[in-house]
Amino acid sequence: xxxxxxxxxxxxxxxxxxxxxxxxxxxxxxxxxxxxxxxxxxxxxxxxxxxxxxxxxxxxxxxxxxxxxxxxxxxxxxxxxxxxxxxxxxxxxxxxxxxxxxxxxxxxxxxxxxxxxxxxxxxxxxxxxxxxxxxxxxxxxxxxxxxxxxxxxxxxxxxxxxxxxxxxxxxxxxxxxxxxxxxxxxxxxxxxxxxxx
Numbered sequence: 001x002x003x004x005x006x007x008x009x010x011x012x013x014x015x016x017x018x019x020x021x022x023x024x025x026x027x028x029x030x031x032x033x034x035x036x037x038x039x040x041x042x043x044x045x046x047x048x049x050x051x052x053x054x055x056x057x058x059x060x061x062x063x064x065x066x067x068x069x070x071x072x073x074x075x076x077x078x079x080x081x082x083x084x085x086x087x088x089x090x091x092x093x094x095x096x097x098x099x100x101x102x103x104x105x106x107x108x109x110x111x112x113x114x115x116x117x118x119x120x121x122x123x124x125x126x127x128x129x130x131x132x133x134x135x136x137x138x139x140x141x142x143x144x145x146x147x148x149x150x151x152x153x154x155x156x157x158x159x160x161x162x163x164x165x166x167x168x169x170x171x172x173x174x175x176x177x178x179x180x181x182x183x184x185x186x187x188x189x190x191x192x193x194x195x196x197x
Contacts, residue, residue: 006052065099078113102189111171121153
């Protein structure tokens with residue numbers, strides 16, 4: 001078991017995991033599976049600022065998670081939004097919990113104050129998972145997406161990452177924090193047994 005940063009060689013497998021959710025669920029609002037080049041572009045853009053991590057066992061990826069921009073305006077700079085996708089055949093095995101805990105520790109090290117998550121309603125599994133991770137529902141946007149011939153509601157959830165003191169600086173890029181700290185966080189969760197979480 002290993003938690004590590006996404007690498008370009010992982011993109012094909014990550015698209016395989018993600019494609020199920022695009023084609024069969026309303027968890028993501030995308031209609032079509034992105035091409036390799038499109039996903040690579042997204043990945044490189046995300047990793048300019050945020051962590052994009054994968055869960056690997058026996059050299060195969062079974063899940064991934066990343067942080068991204070919550071809103072564009074400057075005053076939102078201390079927030080980030082979490083996204084997570086687990087291989088459909090490996091859900092319920094605590095992979096998500098490990099990825100989220102590692103992601104939280106990294107963005108906290110960067111200087112973020114609040115993590116957000118968006119969940120399509122209904123999705124009892126995701127609500128239960130996020131509640132267990134310490135997220136709380138802030139509100140629901142009604143009829144905000146249209147997929148598979150129906151209008152969908154989306155809930156916003158949030159989790160404080162630190163005390164809300166006055167920030168001394170903007171959050172650092174993932175590339176500007178001490179790489180040893182990032183590696184130690186990833187190693188910490190790589191060494192944990194799933195049953196410990």
